[in-house]
Amino acid sequence: MPSYLHFGEDDFLRCRFAVSPLWETQDAVRTLKRPDRHGYHAPWLRRMRTAAAGLDLTPLWLLMPRRGHSPDWLGPPPLGPAATFEEEIAAVRRADPVAAREDTARSLACTPGAFDSPYARAWMADPVRMVAELADAVEEVWRVLIEPDWPRLRALLEADVAFHSRRLAEVGLGGLLPELHGRLGWRESTLTMESRGDYERHLNGQGLVLMPSVFVWPDVISGFDPPWQPTLVYPARGIAGLWTNPADRAPQALVRLMGRGRAAVLTALAEPATTTALAHRLGLAPSSVSSHLTTLRDAGLLTARRYGHQVLYERTPLGMALASGG
Template sequence: MIEFRFVVGDLARTSFAYSPLQEAVYSLRCWRDPARYPHQRPWLRRLAPAFRRQDTEVLTALIAPSLWIPDFLTPRPDRPRPVFAQQLKALGATPPHTLAADFTAAYAGEPLPPVVRAGLADPAALLDRIVRALTAYWEDCLAPDWWPRVHTVLESDLAYRGKVLAEEGAGGLFASLDPRLTWNGEVLTLVKKLDRHPWSEADIEIGGRGLVLVPTLFAVGAHTNIDPVLPPLLCYPARGRATISETPPPATDEALTRLLGASRARILHLLRDPASTTELAHRLAVTPGAVSQHLAILYDAGLLTRARSGRSVRYARSELGERLCGAR
């Protein structure tokens, strides 16, 4: 059981963020145990040739047999929407002496792989190799197509959680993240069912540091850092993560298609969750310019709403758009 203890002001400092670095590192779990992530299998098949060209010796060593990961590889995001390159630069500044303890904790009694055992003789060199391997993996495998789709899911999750918080308060929000979370107004408790990799009990004082809630596509349930002394963080399964491998949906409603045209009907269908022009373009495999034209027409017709989110504008169905789509 893990307890996060809040005092006055801590709830107000609770925030959301996602982490491109964390998702990149967590995606390595798929290569070790693909059966655990069925929604990623189409991507694994597509990315396998590029992955085989990577430094797989070190990349696979970052994931313990239990699928635990050394804490230094998944630092708490310092902003809601960090940039991968900036996160990787910060990772490269990790004090090398922390690597041995973090790998040992992640492997939890299992023998360290040879590349890690040998590398810890010169942890600075090992850290440099890890950073270079993650850079190449991101650029060759993830950034071109995989990350834009993941980014869409994470942005949609943040929009949904904000709505839950506004409508149901903190209790409803925490309950929506994982049914194993309970909130009594002062303590957020996470209980893990017994398995062969039990957590240690932890009593974490938020203490003005703020709790950051981080959605991920690679979690079955909520979890936190291995080391409870680190700044408070709670990862949870992103809503809609199973859509990562979906193909563009057909516009199946004949009347809606006749009214709007196939492309606009498809976009309206996709906007059951908010998305940006770029995200929709990736999902539909068309240019952002083409999507932008359709969005402008749908917005002018009163079928969409829009709101700025960081550097992008996110679109969602309006009440009229929802009624037009019915329950679809």
């Protein structure tokens, strides 16, 4: 059954991309519970098994029905294109307890027997405490499971935004949206999505947030009821290679040509990345990576593109040819 998002003239001017560490934290918790999402994340799941076992995820899982509503207040659309986790979790902690209680009750109603849980009874009785406890639970997941890998995750998400921003300039919004996922279509200023539920919304000038996600695969999600800005969450490009380690060494011909450090940096840029992400991936000091990136860019092998407070580096066609040995 399709869902519909209807665009008016003003909505085309208010569409934006965003990246959300809070969303990735929430969806990582969902992924742990759903085997159908494990395919691309098996290395991460194996590495995090012990850490995840030390967390009490039951309260969060209770609010993540396989079909139905998850509380918008606990994972709202991102505040801006480059919001930090600290900014996002602070907004969660400021949630109105009365509205959060109603939103939570709607989610609990999607799971038979959920209201009988001791967690649910406590939440309904004391929503102020509920907001604090659930925010604490999400923050603990962030610190344990996501923050150590956030430079790598953020680089992939920002690379996706850079790619699709270019596609938006090339094909327009109506051409871009169906490219984001096979279940999306566009006709007569209306975004359609094949889904299990029945959802229809006129954007009424709010526009649409387009948000790539690592952990949402293989799904695409459209939602957030008023007053939240409508948001479309889709799988980011490149997640198939996200958890693979870079090659142990660059091709020897490339090493002889430009030196081991610069060759390693050029080889590692199979996808656009930031200085911090490359340093994390290669085990090098950020200052060294920055120096190599500057040299490679000056030589015409890389381009640099600013996204928020970050700069993404990407290989030029010449850089691609050298890295591949072409």
